Amino acid sequence: MTTARVRAHRRLQAFRVVVLTVLGLFFLVPLGSMAAYSVRVPAGGRTLDFWRQLGQDPDLRGAIVTSLELSLLTVVLMLVLLVPTMVWVRLRVPGMSRIVEFLCLLPLTIPAIVLVVGLKGVYAWVTYFLGDSSLTLTFAYVVLVLPYAYRSIDAGLASIDVVTLSEAARGLGAGWFTVITRIIVPNIGAALLSAAFISVALVLGEFTLASLLSYTNLQVVINLLGKSDSQTSVAASLASLVFAFVLLILLSLVGRRRGARRTAPALDLMAPPVAKEG
């Protein structure tokens, strides 16, 4: 009995190691190759010139700033739009939650190229009212991050008793704004953070919409640069990839720490949505 269990445990351990190694290689080998390529001098030897280039190339620098600004705006608009709506749906019109979920997950099922066809017309008006700054991409990106942000925030809201907490707060004299900002948001902080991180990662890596709608962001510039200066472009790609990875790792760490400190379920993106009690 015990030996069988020990053996089973060992087999599981071995399986884990194998899976982790294979997956690790799958992700790290391309990244390693990119790193090697970005510092290689064709004639032989190594140089950091291409990395220095990242800060010096004005187009690239502008694109990095644009993409970071886009991430920030997308996160802010997404949270402002999604949090009150989702709280409201839970409290007042729970019957609508299916429809809202369907709407939020819809962008996942529509290929970017199809989205562009629809967005082209809309963006004629956006340009008319707001000018042709690349930052107007924020609106398209909010739509794009909806499915991921929705899932994350939904898991957060499911882990607390939104109805009772807000009724308790209202009974004590809190208006709706106070309920959302001082009661709901602090209790789903980890979920909001994960929604924000994943949105940032998505926006930093977005190419299709920007390119097809003729706007400039980091990926568009990297792509252009790839044609003239492939090594700098690879350095830039690697930098943005690593940045996104770091964000995602931070995200999972935050989720785990939260889960440990309180008994609330971990706000893990990979976790299935938590069924609401009662």
Add this chain to the structure above:
Amino acid sequence: MIATSTGAREGLEVRLEDLRRRFGTVTALDGLSLTLAPGELVALLGPSGCGKTTALRIVAGLDEPDSGRVVVGDRDVTDVSANKRDMGMVFQAYSLFPHMTAQQNVEFGLKLRGHDSTRRRARAGEVLDLVGLSSQKDKYAGQMSGGQQQRVALARALAIEPSVLLLDEPLSALDAKVRAQLRDEIRRVQLEVGTTTLFVTHDQEEALAIADRVGVMSQGRLEQLDAPEALYSRPGSAFVASFVGLMNRVPCEVQGGRATLLGTSVTTLDGSVHGGRGVALVRPEQVQVAAGGDDATVVHISFLGSFSRVTARLVEGTELIVQTPSATVQDLRIGDRVGLSLLADDLLVSATTD
């Protein structure tokens, strides 16, 4: 009849006037009217779905009536939103804000009222003291037991010195021992602060133990509103009689305001049938059992400590539960023939179909 004696000077009168509320095809409240005297604790008791929670939520402003009014003191609050009603509420579900300590929870309402931190801390200390939890003030909800959480919730509701205290089955998530303890604690605290209180429960023991008056609800209506003793000994309807405490149903003959059963003639209470066959509602302690009679056969005896419950089958087949001091039934065995006699002077007799 209304006990408003103890420390009930600060309480306000609360009036629920002809409240009606429908959810789709379901009528939750069907013209509920109820007046709570200042400082009084009224319990609304009833089976689930009888409308008691709806009534409480309407008083709290968390639900709106289709018609009717809620008046607190001289103020009609029917159209006032929940956050401006100045009511303290304790919920069935644990409702402490998980990201705040017990003390911060209690201070929350005071903060919203713009009290400065010195005043907040003093008041929070006061009410936490009142519920006996000063030592736990720095704990988060997740670090406290269910009973402690509900005490903090009570302290939080009282901290804002509400005009009305609303308790929505605050004990039903707790285990039996804590429930009884906290029940008495709630009553003690309520008497001390003198706040008019509406307490909703489905547990008759709870309601009878702590309320000044108990309102028994059924299908959105108040069946009877009375002091616990009156409700128990003089139930106004068969529903109240069978919902509050154990009740035997004994077939009997009614004539001229008197019913005859177990060889005794008793006066019928208001609300009884006027003549013909009926079912008398008899409490287990209103019957006396004696060995050696010929009224019934003992079918079961349960020993419950100082008293026992004897189940006896009458000749025509009706089973009757008799509660009697254990000493009197020591010699009884199952199958013994016994005599039964009625100790009541008046009884409620309902129609046979009820």
